[in-house]
Amino acid sequence: MPLASLDWVDRELADLDRKGLRRSLEPLSSAQGAVVEVGGRRLVNLCSNDYLGLAGDARLRRAAAEAALAHGAGAGASRLVAGDLEIHGRLEAALAGLHRAGAALLFNSGYHANAGVPAALVGRDDAVFSDVLNHASIVDGALLSRAELVRYRHLDLDELEGLLRASRARRKLVVTDAVFSMDGDAAPLRPLADLCGRHGAMLYVDEAHAVGVLGPTGAGLAEAEGVKDRVDVEMGTLGKALGAFGAYVAVEARLRDLLVSRARSFVFTTALPPAACGAALQALELVRGEPGRRARLHRLMARMKAGLAARGFDVARVVSPIFPVVLGSEARALAAARALGERGFFVRAIRPPTVPRGTSRLRVALSAGHDEAQVEAFLGALDEALALLPAA
Numbered sequence: 001m002p003l004a005s006l007d008w009v010d011r012e013l014a015d016l017d018r019k020g021l022r023r024s025l026e027p028l029s030s031a032q033g034a035v036v037e038v039g040g041r042r043l044v045n046l047c048s049n050d051y052l053g054l055a056g057d058a059r060l061r062r063a064a065a066e067a068a069l070a071h072g073a074g075a076g077a078s079r080l081v082a083g084d085l086e087i088h089g090r091l092e093a094a095l096a097g098l099h100r101a102g103a104a105l106l107f108n109s110g111y112h113a114n115a116g117v118p119a120a121l122v123g124r125d126d127a128v129f130s131d132v133l134n135h136a137s138i139v140d141g142a143l144l145s146r147a148e149l150v151r152y153r154h155l156d157l158d159e160l161e162g163l164l165r166a167s168r169a170r171r172k173l174v175v176t177d178a179v180f181s182m183d184g185d186a187a188p189l190r191p192l193a194d195l196c197g198r199h200g201a202m203l204y205v206d207e208a209h210a211v212g213v214l215g216p217t218g219a220g221l222a223e224a225e226g227v228k229d230r231v232d233v234e235m236g237t238l239g240k241a242l243g244a245f246g247a248y249v250a251v252e253a254r255l256r257d258l259l260v261s262r263a264r265s266f267v268f269t270t271a272l273p274p275a276a277c278g279a280a281l282q283a284l285e286l287v288r289g290e291p292g293r294r295a296r297l298h299r300l301m302a303r304m305k306a307g308l309a310a311r312g313f314d315v316a317r318v319v320s321p322i323f324p325v326v327l328g329s330e331a332r333a334l335a336a337a338r339a340l341g342e343r344g345f346f347v348r349a350i351r352p353p354t355v356p357r358g359t360s361r362l363r364v365a366l367s368a369g370h371d372e373a374q375v376e377a378f379l380g381a382l383d384e385a386l387a388l389l390p391a392a
């Protein structure tokens, strides 16, 4: 066993510990839900992305099981080889319907979609313009594309306009999160679409935290802002509000055709398992058929927003179930998460590199499975936890 060759790993781990940046797993012993069992205790879960409370829904579980029974446990191959199952096509048709897009193409996760799609759109002679707070998978996808990566300040369209104007790139791709995953605020999609139009840039919107949550039919921020027709790539995940697993892009049919040949994270991987597709199809039916879930989530969001604003937290721009409770140092965020855990709330500290240094925070996320009493109880527990913290 032995290996001096891996001794550096101990030093790296000790270094992460010292900086408060070591991450660890916290296994749930229950299913995903608004209340979960962690470490032998039942806690109100305020850190999942299961915004509609569908991951544990009995109908999704049944749909997953039935899809596995009908179509198999695994897809058995990549889509392009022998793994293109009937249920993949059905799910893509349903997703294109949700987004009123020409077509949709499944990916195995949002990470896969963002890592692989940019390189099919741009290359060495091109440029990707990316909000500095975009999700890490977008940055990775931009780097893999070998295009020039140009980052602009968060939501700063004036800066973006200057950068677009100055660019000599052959093709320009502007990429943004619709809802930013650690801040809960939204990109200004309408002016962004105008800007892209003026500069001949393609617009790629990551709707990971907006699908199922925003828009009259739950199709996301582009639907809410009425700019669906001006977004070239709408990416969504099946693993957050839709309670399943996998992801997709909604695009014009000709672009889907190109991605099928060119997106390496589509080509070189086994297709999604039928169970995930069956659960996602059921979730889409519930998004359409039970708009009350979305309405309930929005009522809880309003309550949480008012409660956090009253405590001095900057949540004015939050339009989503994601609330940043920024505490500053890693130590303060970790201490607050621990104190809330002791009071019955499962909340995790978010630290660099997920968020910029000095902005470590609790990321409090609501689900339609919560109720108003849980929101009020959380705010009370937060007051107690904050009173125990070391000074900033």
Ligand SMILES: *Cc1c(COP(=O)(O)O)cnc(C)c1O
Pocket (backbone or CB within 6 Å): 109, 110, 111, 112, 114, 135, 137, 177, 181, 206, 208, 209, 237, 238, 239, 246, 247
């Ligand atoms: C979660 C997330 C992803 C990745 O999606 P997965 O399906 O979980 O891999 C991509 N973009 C954003 C903004 C996300 O928050």
